[in-house]
Amino acid sequence: MLTANGLAGFTPRHLLSISDMNRLDIEMLLDLGEAYLDLSVQKDTQNHALAGKTLINLFFENSTRTEKSFELAGRRLGADVINMAIAQSSVAKGETLLDTAATLNAMNPDLLVIRHGASGAPALLSQKVSCAVINAGDGMHEHPTQALLDALCLRQAFAKTGQDIGGMRVAICGDILHSRVARSNIQLLNILGAEVRLIGPPTLLPADADRWGVDVFHDMKKGLEGCDVVMMLRLQLERMGGAFIPSKREYFHFYGLDRTKLAYAKPGALVMHPGPMNRGVEISSDVADDPEISLITKQVESGVAMRMAILHALSLKERGGRS
Amino acid sequence: MSMLAIRNARLIDPDSELDILGDLLVEDGKIAGFGADIFDNGIPDGAHLIDATGLILAPGLIDMRVVTGEPGSEHKETLGSAGDAAASGGVTSMVVMPQTNPVIDDISLVNYILRRGRDTSPINVYSAGALTTGLKSESMTELGLMAHAGAVMFSNGENPIADTRLMRRIMSYSSTFNALIAHRAIDPYLSEGTCAHESDYSSRLGLHGAPALSERIMAERDLALVELTGARYLIDLISSAETLPAIRRAKAKDLDVSASVSINHLALNEMDIGPYRSFAKLDPPLRTEQDRTALIAAINDGTIDVIVSAHDPRPAGEKRRPFSEASSGAVGLEILLSAGLTLVADGQLDLMAFLRAVTCNPADLLGLPQGRLKVGAPADLILIDEHKPWMCNVDQLKSLSRNTPFDERHMEGKAVMTICNGKIVFDINAN
Numbered sequence: 001m002l003t004a005n006g007l008a009g010f011t012p013r014h015l016l017s018i019s020d021m022n023r024l025d026i027e028m029l030l031d032l033g034e035a036y037l038d039l040s041v042q043k044d045t046q047n048h049a050l051a052g053k054t055l056i057n058l059f060f061e062n063s064t065r066t067e068k069s070f071e072l073a074g075r076r077l078g079a080d081v082i083n084m085a086i087a088q089s090s091v092a093k094g095e096t097l098l099d100t101a102a103t104l105n106a107m108n109p110d111l112l113v114i115r116h117g118a119s120g121a122p123a124l125l126s127q128k129v130s131c132a133v134i135n136a137g138d139g140m141h142e143h144p145t146q147a148l149l150d151a152l153c154l155r156q157a158f159a160k161t162g163q164d165i166g167g168m169r170v171a172i173c174g175d176i177l178h179s180r181v182a183r184s185n186i187q188l189l190n191i192l193g194a195e196v197r198l199i200g201p202p203t204l205l206p207a208d209a210d211r212w213g214v215d216v217f218h219d220m221k222k223g224l225e226g227c228d229v230v231m232m233l234r235l236q237l238e239r240m241g242g243a244f245i246p247s248k249r250e251y252f253h254f255y256g257l258d259r260t261k262l263a264y265a266k267p268g269a270l271v272m273h274p275g276p277m278n279r280g281v282e283i284s285s286d287v288a289d290d291p292e293i294s295l296i297t298k299q300v301e302s303g304v305a306m307r308m309a310i311l312h313a314l315s316l317k318e319r320g321g322r323s
Numbered sequence: 324m325s326m327l328a329i330r331n332a333r334l335i336d337p338d339s340e341l342d343i344l345g346d347l348l349v350e351d352g353k354i355a356g357f358g359a360d361i362f363d364n365g366i367p368d369g370a371h372l373i374d375a376t377g378l379i380l381a382p383g384l385i386d387m388r389v390v391t392g393e394p395g396s397e398h399k400e401t402l403g404s405a406g407d408a409a410a411s412g413g414v415t416s417m418v419v420m421p422q423t424n425p426v427i428d429d430i431s432l433v434n435y436i437l438r439r440g441r442d443t444s445p446i447n448v449y450s451a452g453a454l455t456t457g458l459k460s461e462s463m464t465e466l467g468l469m470a471h472a473g474a475v476m477f478s479n480g481e482n483p484i485a486d487t488r489l490m491r492r493i494m495s496y497s498s499t500f501n502a503l504i505a506h507r508a509i510d511p512y513l514s515e516g517t518c519a520h521e522s523d524y525s526s527r528l529g530l531h532g533a534p535a536l537s538e539r540i541m542a543e544r545d546l547a548l549v550e551l552t553g554a555r556y557l558i559d560l561i562s563s564a565e566t567l568p569a570i571r572r573a574k575a576k577d578l579d580v581s582a583s584v585s586i587n588h589l590a591l592n593e594m595d596i597g598p599y600r601s602f603a604k605l606d607p608p609l610r611t612e613q614d615r616t617a618l619i620a621a622i623n624d625g626t627i628d629v630i631v632s633a634h635d636p637r638p639a640g641e642k643r644r645p646f647s648e649a650s651s652g653a654v655g656l657e658i659l660l661s662a663g664l665t666l667v668a669d670g671q672l673d674l675m676a677f678l679r680a681v682t683c684n685p686a687d688l689l690g691l692p693q694g695r696l697k698v699g700a701p702a703d704l705i706l707i708d709e710h711k712p713w714m715c716n717v718d719q720l721k722s723l724s725r726n727t728p729f730d731e732r733h734m735e736g737k738a739v740m741t742i743c744n745g746k747i748v749f750d751i752n753a754n
Contacts, residue, residue, distance in 0.1 A: 202495040202552070218499040244492060246465040254467055 006031050007313050014126045014133040015310055017142040018187040026148070026191060032309035033152045033302070042076060042305060049312045050079035053110040057083045058100075059136070060116040065275060065300060066136050066145075070113045073307035077315075079111070097121060101128040111311055114138075119180075132314040140178050146274055147184035149306035151192060153299050154229060157270055166193030169226050171265070173199040174233035174255060174282050177206050177244075181274045182233055186212055199223035200255060203244045220255060224264040231272045232257050232283050248281050258284040262293070270295050325745060326350050328366045332375035332706065334358075336382070336696035337675055338683035347380060349702040352745035357696055373740070375706050381678055382694050383415025383446075383703035383741060384660055385685040387476070387505075387583060388559070388631035390652070392723075393439065394432075395424025400636040400723045402436070405656060406444025408721040410749040412657035413738030414632070415446050415703035416693060421453035422480035428453035428464045430472040437473055445748040446741075447703070449689065454479040454493055454504065460486060466497050475689045476503040478559060481606055483509040483541055490545065494554035503688055505557040505583075506545055508566065509607070513537035518647045520593045520608040528599065530646060533608055535563035542566045546573045549580055557688065558582040560633060562607035564617035570626055581688055582626070584618050585633035586655055587728065589672070590662045591615070595728055601642050601649035603728035605633075619666065622680055623673045629688065630680040632659040636724030654722045658729050664709055664736025674709075706740040713737055 010028050012021060036042050055074040057067050067083060074081040086100065095103075097116070104112065105128065112133045114122045119139030126133040137143040154165055170189055176182045176198050189196050196214040198205060210216045217223030224230060235251065245251045262269065271287055272295045279285045288294055327349040334345045334357055347357035348370070366372065386409065392399030402419070409417050419436050421427035427436060433450045440448020452474035456462050460482055469477070477497065484490045484506065497504055514533040519525035521532025542558050546569055549556045558570065561582050573580040587605055592612045595603045603609060621627040635652030642649050659681065666672040686694030693701040715732045717725040741749035 202498055203492045243462060243489075245496070246463045246467070250465040250468050 007316055010313050010316070012314070015144055015314060016123050016126060016133065016135045018144045018147055018184045018191070019142075021191075023191050026151075026188065029148060029306075029309050029313055030152055030155060032313060033148070033306040034155065036305035036308045037152070037156065037302065042308065047076070048078040050074060050077035050110075050315055053079045053315055054108070055079045055081045055111040055113065055311065056104060056107075056109045057081065058086060058104065058112060058114045059084065060086045060114070060121070061137070063115055063136070065303070066115065069300070069303040070136065070307050070311075073304050073311055074111070076304070077308055077311060079311070097124065098128055101125050105129045105131075110315060134310060134314065137180055139180065140183070141180055142184045143180040144184045144188075145303075145307055145310060146181050147188040148310065149299060149303045150185060150231070150272060150274075151188055152306045153272070153295055153302040156302065157295055157298065163228070165189065168194045168228045169197065169266075170194050170229040170231060171197045171199055171224055171227040172231045172233065173220070173223070173257065175204045175235050175244075176200050176209065176233065177204045178236060179233045185231065186214060197223050197227065201245055220261045221264045224261065227265040227269055229270050229272060230257060230262065230265055234274065234276065235278055235282050237278070252281055256280070256282055256284060257287055259287060262287055269293070272296065272299060274299070326355075326367055326370035327373060327702070327742065327745065327747075328362065328370040329373045329375050329380055329704075329706070330362070332378055332380035334380050334696060335675070335678060337679040338695040338697070340675060341696065342675070347696070347704070349704070349742070349745045352702055354696060354698055354700050354702050356698055373706075377708070378739065379707040379709055381705055381707060382682040382696060383705050383743060384413050384681045385416040385689070385691065385694050386414045386632050386634065386656065386659060386681070387418045387629055387685045387689065388420060388585070389417040389634040389656065390420045390422055390636065392636060393423065394435065398723065399638060401443065402439050402448055403443035404721065404723045405634065405636075406440070406446045406448065408654070408656040410445050410741045410743065411721055411738070412632075413660040413705040413707065413741055414656055415705070415741060415743045415748075416449065416691065417446065417656070418449045418451050418475060418689065420478055420480060421451050422458060426453050426457050427451065427474075428456050428458070430465065430468050433469050433472045433474050446743045447693070449473075449475045451476045451478045451505070453477070454506070455484065455489070458482050460484045460489065463489070463493050463496060466493070466502055467500050470500045470502050475691070476505055476557070478505040479507070481507055483507050483511050485511045487544060487548070491548050491552060494548050494552040494556065498553045498555075501555060503555045503557055505559040507559050508538045508542040508545065508561065509533075510537040510540045513540070518604060518608070518651075519596060520610045522593060522611060524593055528596075535565045535610060535614070538563050538607065539565045539569060542569050546570075546578065546580060549573065549578050550576065553579070555579045556581070557629075560585055560588075560607055560631070561618070561627065562588050562614065563610050564614045567617060567621050567626055574626070581628040583629040583631050584622070584627050585631055586659045586662045587633060587653060589615065589619055589622070589630065589666060591728060596646070599646040600728065601644060601646050602653065602726055602730070604642075604646060604649050604651050605653060606651035616671075619671050623676045625676070628680060628684045630659070630663065630677070632656050634722075636722055637726045638724055639726070642726045653727050654720065654724055655727070656722065657720055658715070658727060660705075660707070661713070661715075661734040661737050662729065664707070665734045668710065668735040702742060702745040704742040705738045707736065708739050709736045711735070711737045711739070
């Protein structure tokens with residue numbers, strides 16, 4: 001059974017955003033995540049790290065992979081897992097977020113995973129409940145567990161070559177403006193010492209993004225030069241109808257990742273995507289499905305391991321907090 | 324190998340401000356040489372000789388704003404008929420506006436215009452692309468793909484984009500292609516339902532007037548957006564003195580801003596609508612004499628970069644109606660040069676400033692190599708008799724539509740020969 005000796009000194013009580021974390025906390029989480037990547041450790045039925053604990057998945061937005069990933073992570077650690085899809089329940093009856101929080105708190109959960117369409121909702125919730133809160137995506141703010149699993153995935157992928165995330169050149173491409181994944185990844189990669197580049201049309205980049213410790217490009221050819229990793233972002237369908245960009249075909253022409261554009265990056269560069277993908281819009285199937293260059297399914301795999309590590313670490317913290 | 328040797332001309336190049344007597348040699352559609360002494364060793368064998376004694380030799384005009392009826396309303400004007408009119412007016416390049424039917428808002432339409440222009444028009448035809456789908460001011464078009472297909476600029480036709488957020492996104496998006504965005508400065512609410520300039524004159528005529536302020540408000544909005552987004556922006560068809568300080572301010576800040584004015588607004592004023600002369604009904608409306616003289620001064624001092632014909636063919640049936648119901652617009656391809664030269668002859672407009680605004684300035688904005696006397700540049704040239712008196716007679720216009728407020732006006736100065744890519748496309752003595 002995996003022990004959590006490596007977590008001595010882990011400070012966060014919640015996981016709300018990458019900006020709350022320091023490099024040590026992050027390295028500890030990644031180390032534990034790495035241990036959980038081993039399937040024999042992950043599926044060890046003797047691991048009762050969360051035995052007797054209750055994990056509530058509180059999803060105000062639809063999600064398949066994140067919710068299931070947390071559910072699986074919780075179950076593998078022996079927790080009781082409850083999934084609440086709020087979109088169809090009390091909120092429809094007019095209950096506010098804080099009402100929901102009070103109700104849930106009365107059920108004494110130990111871990112609360114929340115996804116919400118409003119930026120800052122998990123932070124608000126964390127002030128009103130007595131358990132650990134994990135942000136599974138809030139509005140256009142952050143999606144810290146995705147960034148952590150991406151970092152874990154990168155660590156694994158580059159383990160063979162011995163290359164560290166520090167010093168890597170990573171391009172994040174596409175709809176940065178609306179992306180919580182991008183915001184978390186930019187911060188995490190910066191903390192870990194990577195050189196981050198943002199590439200996208202000006203309409204999909206935040207104003208003053210160049211003040212985020214990144215280099216901003218509007219041209220894939222220039223932006224991808226020398227990149228070790230290319231992270232593509234999902235383009236929301238509702239952004240395509242001429243509001244932010246003219247059309248899917250124009251977007252793919254200038255910003256869709258195909259082999260021609262990938263060739264601008266460093267030879268052997270790897271491709272990531274948080275999913276779900278729009279094939280032929282931001283990424284060609286050809287690139288997405290090539291196991292030599294695409295880490296996309298590896299990201300899902302890392303997701304479960306990383307979330308086990310996060311739940312495990314926060315549950316220890318939570319126990320410590322109570323005693 | 325075709326050669327033209329033009330002798331004894333007054334060579335004027337607005338780009339370099341050259342103004343000398345001399346000769347010019349055209350070889351294979353390009354300017355092969357020019358100057359006072361290029362034929363000192365004799366004229367090359369086989370060159371077609373043109374005696375230009377007493378005439379100005381200048382670059383052919385580039386008209387950045389031409390509306391045609393092709394596709395969709397070929398009875399008004401085709402690319403071929405517009406090209407013939409242009410050639411006889413000394414215009415060797417024209418940019419076709421997107422307000423056709425269907426609208427030029429797709430790469431296939433850009434391709435169509437370029438192909439039809441090449442096949443049917445004696446002069447160079449370029450295409451502008453629409454800024455919004457169907458010119459409806461609702462969603463952005465494929466600006467990048469159209470720019471790659473050859474659209475030299477983008478315009479929303481006569482429709483202003485009232486939605487500031489959409490305009491911001493268009494400017495921001497287009498900045499990566501360095502695309503030229505032309506926009507009519509009109510506040511659509513202030514100008515709604517108007518047909519003349521708001522003044523005591525239009526009030527006495529009982530016509531709804533558009534205030535000059537409408538233009539200034541939209542121009543100021545757009546210039547603020549340019550400052551935010553770094554777009555390349557052209558205020559299309561300015562008409563009032565009130566807008567000029569905004570342009571001067573933007574230029575002083577080094578913004579990539581330019582402005583165009585139609586020849587109509589330099590030559591005419593609101594009094595020309597006279598007793599409800601709908602042929603002088605234009606959009607923007609003709610404004611006061613003070614506005615007109617301020618616009619001319621702005622050409623002379625370079626505040627306004629470009630003069631256009633604002634060619635807008637309308638059949639008589641659309642024009643011969645009560646003033647408020649008649650459509651706006653006038654043909655101008657055959658008027659632009661002569662009306663400008665008339666203002667030059669009258670001492671109002673500076674010749675060099677005028678030629679700059681119809682040759683090298685538009686060429687620079689559109690990224691075209693012509694519009695200047697330069698060795699190796701396309702041989703798009705005109706011979707001008709700057710003092711030739713003539714009277715505009717609508718029956719002699721080559722446009723399929725003959726709506727012009729200049730009918731029966733006396734003009735001074737005319738193109739007597741037009742050469743496009745080294746070929747003579749108009750010769751007044753041949754007609």
